[in-house]
Amino acid sequence: MARKKVETNISFDEMRQKYYVCMDYGLDETGKRVKKYKTYPTLAQARRGLRDFQTEQDTHQTVAPRSMTLDQWLEYWMEEVIQPNRAATTIYGYRKIIDNHLSDALGSVPIQKLTPQHLQQYYSMLMRDKGLSANTVRRHHDLLSCALHMALRQDIILRCPTERVEPPRVIPHEARFYTPAELKRLFGLVEGHWLELIVKLAGSLGLRREEICGLRWSDLDLNATAPHLTVNNAVRFDGGKGIFPSPLKTKAAHRTIPLPSKLADALRAAKSKSNSVFVVPAKNGSNASLQTVRNLMAIIGRRTVKASAATSEKEAKKRGPQIQQTLDFKVTPHLLRHTYITRLCQSGMDIKKIQYLAGHSDIKVTLGIYSHVVGNTPGELIGAVENAFSGQTSGQTEKCQQEKVLSING
Helix, strand or coil, X not given: CCCEEEECCEEEECCCCEEEEEEEEEECCCCCEEEEEEEECCHHHHHHHHHHHHHHHHHCCCCCCCCCEHHHHHHHHHHHHHCCCCCHHHHHHXXXXXXXXXXXXXXXXXXXXXXXXXXXXXXXXXXXXXXXXXXXXXXXXXXXXXXXXHHHHCCCCCCCHHHHCCCCCCCCCCCCCCCHHHHHHHHHHCCCCCCHHHHHHHHHHCCCHHHHHHCEHHHEECCCCCCEEECCCEEEECCCCCEEEECCCCHHHCCEEXXXXXXXXXXXXXXXXXXXXXXXXXXXXXXXXXXXXXXXXXXHHHCCCCXXXXXXXXXXXXXXXXXXXXXXXXXXXXXXXXXXXXXXXXXXXXXXXXXXXXXXCCHHHHHHHHHHHCCCCHXXXXXXXXXXXXXXCHHHHHHHHHHHHHXXXX
C-alpha cells in the first residue's frame, strides 16, 4: 500500500505502521536532487528527527558544487518546478528562451559565478545583436529572476544576481484596435471565404484563438429566439507536439455570448455544409491548429492574391477562393478580440457585463487594459452628464448601447 502524506516531508505506511521522513540533501555534482528516507515508530519521533535534520542543514548550508552550471540548474528548475505547475504554452515559451538564447550565451557559466555583469551584458547583446525588443528581453529577465530566486531559497547560491541589474524598461503603449471602417472592410473582404468564421468569431464575439479552435457546433443554439453560443471548450498547443483539448483558461472563460444576426446567418450556412463536430475544423475534421489559424489570418494583411495569367490552373485550384486585395493593417485573432472589447467599452456598457463577455476572471484586467477607451473626453463627459439628467432610465440607455455594439459588429 502506498504511503500517505501526513505533513510536509512526513508520510505514514499503514502496512508497516511506520512514519517515513524525507531528508532532502539538495543537488549532487550532476545537478540531480538527492533524497533519503528514515523511518520512525511514532509521529512525534518523526517530527523530532525532521527538525534535527533541518537544523543540521541550516547550520551547514549545502551549497551546490562550483561545477554546477546555469544550464544544469535551469534543467532541474524546469523539470521539478515549472513543468508540474505551468501551462503547456508557458513551458514551451520558457524552453524556447533557454534553448535558443540562454544556453548559448550563459549556459556554461557556473551558477555560483554568475554575476550581474553577465546578465547586463546578456540583455544588451539580445537587443543590440539580435534585435529583440525591450518587452521580449524583459521576459528573459523574468525567467532568470524566477529560476535564480528558487536557487537562492534552496541555498544553491548566496545572492541573486537579478536583484542587482537594470532590466530593459518597457514603455507601456496603447494597444491598437480596428476602427469601424477597418472592421467593416475586413468583414467584407472575407465574406464567403473560408476564413470568414475565424475572423468574425474573434471580431464580433471577442473569442480567444484557443476558444475558436475548440468551438463545437453543440456549443451553439442557432434556433433560439436570441441565437447565442456558450464557450465550453478550448485547445492547447503542446510545444510543437500537436493540438490537444484543454480546459478553459479560467472559470470566467465559460460564458454565453449573444450572436449578431449576420454572424448567426453565416454560422447556419456553414453548419449546413459541415461534416465536422468543430465549427472551425482542420482538413481531417479535427481541431484546427492555433498556429495555423494565426498564420492564415496573417495572409489577409500581407498578401495580394490576384487572378492573373501568371497563376497556373493547378495553383489556382490549390488556393481555392481568393482574397482579391491586401489590407494596409495587421490582422491577428488577438487584435480582433481587443477591438470587440474596446467597442463594448466605447458603447458605455456596464464594466461588469464587459468583464463577463470578455471572459476576464479579474475586473482589474478589464479596467487596466481598456480604461483608456472609456469616454473621458470633454464631449463624452458632457454627453454623460446630459444623459444622467435626461430622465432616461439606465436600462433604456444600456439597451441602446448594446444595440449600437451589435450594429457595429453585425
